[in-house]
Amino acid sequence: MYIIANAVKNIGRNKGRNILMAIIIFAIILTTAVSIIINTTTSAIIADYKSRFGSEVSIETNFEMLQNKKVAESYKELTAQQQIEFGKSDLLQSVNLSATIDISPRKLFSLSESEMDNFISNFLSGATRADGTKNPETVTIKGKIIATDNPEADNDFKKGTRKIISGEMYKNLNECIVSQQYADLNSLSVGDTIEVDSYYENDPMTHSLTITGIYMDNTMLGSNLEVISSMENRNNEILTGFDTAVNMEMFNVHGGVSVQYFLKDPTLLPAYEKELREKGLADYYNVVTDEAGYKKVVGPVEGLAGVTNTFLIVVLILGSMVLILLSSLAIRERKYEIGVLRAMGMKKSKVAFGLLTEMLVITVICLMLGLGGGLAASQPVADSLLTGQIELAEENNNTNGGVPTSGRTGLGAPTFSSDTKPLSELQVNLSANAITQIILISLVLAGISSVAGIMYITKYEPIKILSERN
Amino acid sequence: MMSLLTIENVSYKYSGTKKTVLKKVSAEFNSGKLYVIMGKSGSGKTTLLSLISGLDNCTDGTISFSGNPLSQIDRDKYRAESIGVIFQGYNLLTNATAVENIVLSMCISRTKENNKKKVAYKLLEKVGINKETADRKILKLSGGEQQRVGIARALSHNPDIIIADEPTGNLDTDTEDNILSILTSLAHNEGKCVIIVTHSKKVSSVADEVWGMKDGNLTLVK
Numbered sequence: 001m002y003i004i005a006n007a008v009k010n011i012g013r014n015k016g017r018n019i020l021m022a023i024i025i026f027a028i029i030l031t032t033a034v035s036i037i038i039n040t041t042t043s044a045i046i047a048d049y050k051s052r053f054g055s056e057v058s059i060e061t062n063f064e065m066l067q068n069k070k071v072a073e074s075y076k077e078l079t080a081q082q083q084i085e086f087g088k089s090d091l092l093q094s095v096n097l098s099a100t101i102d103i104s105p106r107k108l109f110s111l112s113e114s115e116m117d118n119f120i121s122n123f124l125s126g127a128t129r130a131d132g133t134k135n136p137e138t139v140t141i142k143g144k145i146i147a148t149d150n151p152e153a154d155n156d157f158k159k160g161t162r163k164i165i166s167g168e169m170y171k172n173l174n175e176c177i178v179s180q181q182y183a184d185l186n187s188l189s190v191g192d193t194i195e196v197d198s199y200y201e202n203d204p205m206t207h208s209l210t211i212t213g214i215y216m217d218n219t220m221l222g223s224n225l226e227v228i229s230s231m232e233n234r235n236n237e238i239l240t241g242f243d244t245a246v247n248m249e250m251f252n253v254h255g256g257v258s259v260q261y262f263l264k265d266p267t268l269l270p271a272y273e274k275e276l277r278e279k280g281l282a283d284y285y286n287v288v289t290d291e292a293g294y295k296k297v298v299g300p301v302e303g304l305a306g307v308t309n310t311f312l313i314v315v316l317i318l319g320s321m322v323l324i325l326l327s328s329l330a331i332r333e334r335k336y337e338i339g340v341l342r343a344m345g346m347k348k349s350k351v352a353f354g355l356l357t358e359m360l361v362i363t364v365i366c367l368m369l370g371l372g373g374g375l376a377a378s379q380p381v382a383d384s385l386l387t388g389q390i391e392l393a394e395e396n397n398n399t400n401g402g403v404p405t406s407g408r409t410g411l412g413a414p415t416f417s418s419d420t421k422p423l424s425e426l427q428v429n430l431s432a433n434a435i436t437q438i439i440l441i442s443l444v445l446a447g448i449s450s451v452a453g454i455m456y457i458t459k460y461e462p463i464k465i466l467s468e469r470n
Numbered sequence: 471m472m473s474l475l476t477i478e479n480v481s482y483k484y485s486g487t488k489k490t491v492l493k494k495v496s497a498e499f500n501s502g503k504l505y506v507i508m509g510k511s512g513s514g515k516t517t518l519l520s521l522i523s524g525l526d527n528c529t530d531g532t533i534s535f536s537g538n539p540l541s542q543i544d545r546d547k548y549r550a551e552s553i554g555v556i557f558q559g560y561n562l563l564t565n566a567t568a569v570e571n572i573v574l575s576m577c578i579s580r581t582k583e584n585n586k587k588k589v590a591y592k593l594l595e596k597v598g599i600n601k602e603t604a605d606r607k608i609l610k611l612s613g614g615e616q617q618r619v620g621i622a623r624a625l626s627h628n629p630d631i632i633i634a635d636e637p638t639g640n641l642d643t644d645t646e647d648n649i650l651s652i653l654t655s656l657a658h659n660e661g662k663c664v665i666i667v668t669h670s671k672k673v674s675s676v677a678d679e680v681w682g683m684k685d686g687n688l689t690l691v692k
Contacts, residue, residue, distance in 0.1 A: 002574070002578075006574060009566070009570070010565075013565035013566060014565060336564075337563060337565075339561070340561050340562065340563055341578075343523075343549065343555065343557075343561055344549065344550065344574070344578050344579075344623075345546050345547065345548070345549035345551070345578050346546070346550070346578045347546045348546075461525070461526060461527075462525050463520050463525040463526040466525075466557075466559070466561055
């Protein structure tokens with residue numbers, strides 16, 4: 001106990017030397033705290049995004065392989081049934097199924113009807129089918145059915161650009177919701193039944209849907225795009241369940257399917273790809289995750305983590321060197337004191353413990369100040385560094401002409417649902433993990449500061465130390 | 471009867487030199503006596519004290535305390551509890567106060583005193599250091615005052631042997647008499663073994679035995 005008391009008194013007895021040591025230790029702890037606080041925050045963000053981006057799987061066409069004539073001749077688009085089948089896997093956590101069917105309701109008006117509708121319809125329907133048979137006569141496409149098996153995952157409803165203002169979301173087969181403007185135009189209300197028709201004139205396929213809700217649509221609010229056709233006007237979209245859509249006769253002719261696959265773990269990608277190949281997925285399809293989206297969103301944060309990591313390593317190496325140098329110089333001054341204590345019969349271990357206690361007390365004071373200072377400084381430092389990284393990323397993007405580095409292009413290629421806006425804000429926080437790391441580093445610093453003295457004690461007999469001084 | 475301190479054929483050479491500082495020195499020191507070792511500077515007196523006080527190891531021979539060779543006992547414990555050394559160069563903690571030096575010595579030797587500070591003040595007063603001076607840092611004390619703090623420290627843990635290297639060298643006549651009286655009393659009244667290295671004839675005149683050191687050889691003079 002007296003060793004601790006003596007060590008604490010010693011701090012006051014040697015103010016100059018200890019203040020100098022404290023300033024250096026404080027500076028190291030402060031910079032370490034800033035780096036670690038930013039690092040632990042960015043690590044958590046990176047891990048979160050890695051999990052999210054790494055989990056969402058897309059199946060995309062490998063256009064390079066299609067350059068080969070033989071491959072191109074054997075090319076077949078993925079059928080709706082195949083895409084649904086691919087979703088039946090134990091490796092998947094969830095699957096979001098969605099379908100679209102172009103329609104031309106005969107008894108309903110559509111918003112933004114114009115001459116362009118006919119032109120677009122003709123363009124999309126084509127004169128002949130893929131199998132060579134002739135398409136029947138068509139009428140103008142005046143809207144579309146959008147179906148999903150998980151309405152809660154719909155981005156428009158999640159972001160609030162669409163909102164149910166009357167009734168409720170569809171739940172059962174043959175239920176739907178329509179936009180407020182569409183309902184007003186056709187004098188529709190919740191509980192009404194509407195008939196939707198395919199756009200084949202000579203053989204229309206009709207399906208009845210019951211309206212369970214009316215939604216407000218703000219998806220085109222503020223858009224500079226002038227609505228020139230009913231197909232482009234999103235107020236014409238009739239929203240329904242995926243099962244309802246696939247049960248419609250017209251789905252088999254005009255329906256298109258889009259599927260989002262979410263793995264239980266990003267590391268399961270190779271196993272999932274193997275499974276898809278076994279289910280018949282052709283080699284000219286790639287099974288990929290949204291790497292480009294991930295890089296765009298997390299890239300600046302990763303850059304920030306890299307900068308702080310490098311900074312931390314440099315500070316720790318330089319700081320440790322300065323501390324060793326300073327403690328070596330300080331021990332020249334202290335060796336007399338060590339010699340006296342040893343001559344008085346104090347054991348080497350106790351002298352060493354006393355020196356270590358002194359440094360620990362100084363370090364703990366610096367740690368408390370450094371943690372507070374680090375927490376206060378880390379937010380502005382993180383903001384400043386992140387801004388720099390975002391600017392750098394934008395510059396790089398401009399240099400590439402704005403072309404994404406990953407090949408997720410081409411007709412029919414599925415798109416990722418991820419919000420690909422880069423992170424522009426980083427809310428740093430002092431986690432338990434960060435505190436533990438800072439404390440451990442501080443303890444190592446205290447050890448480093450004491451090491452010269454401890455080595456000196458173990459090396460020499462007291463008479464040698466005292467005779468050198470005398 | 472077994473001697474408190476026995477020196478048998480002790481030789482000493484500084485490492486890296488050929489010169490032998492002590493040559494097969496033998497002597498016995500007992501409780502209740504005051505011994506004086508005299509000799510010219512460089513004759514090996516201080517070296518002998520360093521070996522007796524366990525601060526250094528002899529090259530050859532044996533020094534035993536109560537029959538136990540120093541090489542076989544815990545020398546830190548021996549220095550802390552069994553021996554009190556009054557150094558010629560004082561060897562005090564210069565940034566600490568006089569009283570703190572004494573209290574720390576008592577703590578190291580595990581002296582069972584509840585109020586160590588009070589005992590320390592008393593000891594300092596005994597050697598002529600008042601409370602005001604006792605609370606001053608060693609650096610702010612004169613050589614004579616530091617010498618007296620060194621003496622008080624050597625007595626603080628009530629050791630069996632007290633070794634003093636020129637303990638009165640920096641003291642005025644009155645203080646010298648006082649210190650001599652204390653050391654004599656410790657030997658004759660409290661049964662301590664007191665060994666003093668000195669050039670002073672006044673000190674040697676009160677000794678029970680006087681030993682002479684010449685060219686590394688120790689001989690009984692009186």
